[in-house]
Amino acid sequence: MSKENDELGQKILDTAQALFDKYGVEDVSMHQVAKTAGIGQGTLYRRYPSKSKICFTLMEAKIDRFIEGLDVYLRESEEDLVARRLRKVITKVILHFNEDLEWLRVMLTSDRLEDTKNILCENPPFTYLRLQIQRLLELAVEREELMPLDPQFTSVMLASLPRADIILYMRDMGYSAEQIAEEYCRSFVDPLFIQR
Numbered sequence: 001m002s003k004e005n006d007e008l009g010q011k012i013l014d015t016a017q018a019l020f021d022k023y024g025v026e027d028v029s030m031h032q033v034a035k036t037a038g039i040g041q042g043t044l045y046r047r048y049p050s051k052s053k054i055c056f057t058l059m060e061a062k063i064d065r066f067i068e069g070l071d072v073y074l075r076e077s078e079e080d081l082v083a084r085r086l087r088k089v090i091t092k093v094i095l096h097f098n099e100d101l102e103w104l105r106v107m108l109t110s111d112r113l114e115d116t117k118n119i120l121c122e123n124p125p126f127t128y129l130r131l132q133i134q135r136l137l138e139l140a141v142e143r144e145e146l147m148p149l150d151p152q153f154t155s156v157m158l159a160s161l162p163r164a165d166i167i168l169y170m171r172d173m174g175y176s177a178e179q180i181a182e183e184y185c186r187s188f189v190d191p192l193f194i195q196r
Contacts, residue, residue: 009047012037016054025055059100063125066096074132082140083193089132090162090189091181097167098177121156130159140193147192158188 015037019028030051034044048054070092077085121127134155140146162184170180 008039008043012039012044012047013054013058017058020055020058025051062096062100066092067125067128070132082136082143082145083189086133086136086140086158086189087185089129089136090158090185093129093162094167094181094184095177097162097164098171098180101164101168101171121160126159130155133158137192145193147194149192154192161188 012033016028016033019033019036028051030044030048031041033051033054034041037044048057070089073088073092074085077088121130134151137146137149137151137154141151167177167180171177175183
């Protein structure tokens with residue numbers, strides 16, 4: 001891809017981000033993005049066939065930053081109890097999803113979502129999260145902190161539960177992100193560990 005194309009793509013993303021921040025994702029049209037970026041709608045649609053595709057592209061960068069931060073936390077907390085670390089990881093995931101609920105709502109309800117949707121278990125952020133959870137569970141087995149279970153199976157189940165659509169549903173029911181994280185951990189994380 002040429003430098004000019006990279007600059008145009010970044011200009012579109014920067015424009016969309018600014019408009020989404022100012023007006024909200026649902027209230028910004030593709031026409032508004034194109035006009036504000038000073039490009040034709042055809043140019044915009046060739047790069048991003050839908051608003052959800054723009055959102056996905058912007059979210060990828062946020063996810064990358066989130067993963068970097070989670071890696072730092074996991075390195076810095078190596079001596080803590082695994083249960084505490086796993087609770088913190090799950091809480092961070094739920095709070096991260098919560099930051100972009102409006103974006104997630106648009107992406108999940110888009111009629112063009114199929115263009116950008118992957119099978120959950122093949123999605124790189126899911127794979128990353130599952131592997132981090134599995135490593136924590138295996139460490140808990142070594143430290144004799146864990147009830148008898150299969151770390152691989154359990155990591156898949158734990159990583160698949162804090163889904164954006166479920167968080168949206170729970171938020172619509174009146175739960176705060178903090179309450180969702182606490183109840184999730186109380187229901188699915190705490191029972192895995194030996195109480196001492």
